[in-house]
Amino acid sequence: MDPRRSAQDVLLCDLCETDPVQNYCELCHTDLCSNCVSKHLSDYSKRHNVVSYFNRKFTPKHAKCLKHTEKDCELYCEECDVPVCTSCLVSGKHKSHDVSDILGKLSSKKQRLQKDLYELENKIYPRYEEMASNAQKGKAETETNYLNLSTAADQHGEILQRQITAFINRRKSDIKEKKNKHLAVLQKHTDEITHKIAEIKRVILKLKNILDSNDISLTFTYRSRNDEFNELPSETKVTMPRLSTPTIKTEKLDEMFGTLSSLSLTTVKPMLVEPRLAGTINTGFDRQGSVSCLNEEQVWTCGNNKIMKLLNLQGKLLASIQTKSGNEPFNIAVTRAGDLVYTDYNDKTVNLVKNNQIETMIRLDGWRPRSICSTSADDLLIIMTSDDERKSIVARYSGYTKKQSIQSDDQGRPLYSSENYPKNISENRNLDVCVADFNANAVVVVNQSGKLRFRYTGHPSNTKKSFHPAGIATDSQGHILTADWDSHRIHILDQDGQFLRYIQNRHFHHPNGLCVDTRDNLFVSEFDTAKVKKIRYR
Structure with missing residues (x-):
């Protein structure tokens, strides 16, 4: 309807x-x-x-001027963003300001209202309805799960017979208490969503009334709340308690009956209905390479020359480092200590920048380093290609020492393409090693020990263009984000390789390097424009 x-x-x-x-x-x-x-x-x-x-x-029903009450507001002050009358232009604070015809301004304002209305009705409101439905399903599943726990408690009680009936009742009471707490959390979440839905309905109705009205003052007093509603309420993930299998002993009833684990609550921030462009940094390069977050306000960048730049969100140059060899840096990363590391493909070295001094950490023989990332254990993961370009491996280094090589799957087949095409790397929070292999048209994910978990080769519905993953990053929720070079968009996957959504191409042109800061803001470097764009998607 x-x-x-x-x-x-x-x-x-x-x-x-x-x-x-x-x-x-x-x-x-x-x-x-x-x-x-x-x-x-x-x-x-x-x-x-x-x-x-x-x-x-x-x-048009013009609003009366607040300062000149006998006058209608037939003009609009662009500088002050308010309706004004003709008298305001020759006196007071609007003198010499740029003005426009109010009816023309009214048209653009109403277009904004139409855009808000469309977004509320077709994007934001359906997501709230979906969340409300999921919350109701969660309550039903919670009832079922807790009923199963109660049934398990009864089965344990039959084993121990009547002498532990009192203990069983106490255990069921614990279950009921946790269930009530669980349902209370879900009910609170449901109430919050219901309240937001009611607010959205009121705003929708208000917008429709404004759009159907000829009262100009209603249009200009309206203030959009779409950004507020676009921030979906946080969901609380509750881990179901577990009833452990009892150990039959006569000494302790607790051991005989098994224990009930505690209720675990985790707050998960959902992704935004519509990702937002939050800022653009002009790097000053002709072509942009990789990007790595130092913190929420500063990023390291490199491009098509020998200089690496530390920039703030306004594009101000905070520091610059020239490579030791004078070659272009192939890839950069920031360590847990906040130091910069970079790979020098031509010089076959991995270098550490600390206190503005460059130290060569690793010098390779027969291999050339490509992309690099710093792990949660403060190791370095480095993608390398052999000099003859017939092999590619991922090597793990602890300081100066090589600890691990990842090259083949269980059948001895190469995990990564060998050609001299971009390959980028990131470690997920579950310690998986994720590689965006451009020429293989795949994101290749192995676990910590190097065993292949999955390959992602693009969304099945995308049959018109090849999937060419360039940059790759992971966020605090274990999501994998990869830049699709040809389609000018970002793919977001869960940690098991299931496609979740796109960040669409209206934001990007040939997205290349990716990084995510501690607040899950995404930074995307564009190869052709040499810009770094900050995207809010959570």
């Missing part, structure tokens, strides 16, 4: 406020039902022109 045609949206008569609108007085700007027309016309102190509501003409 079209929400615009729901009963709650029926316009009511301005006089009786009970019957639907059928007529309209164009001179008084009054909505009328058929029964109230004669009453309205009986006021002979005013002129009237009552027509069918659907044949009404738009006649």
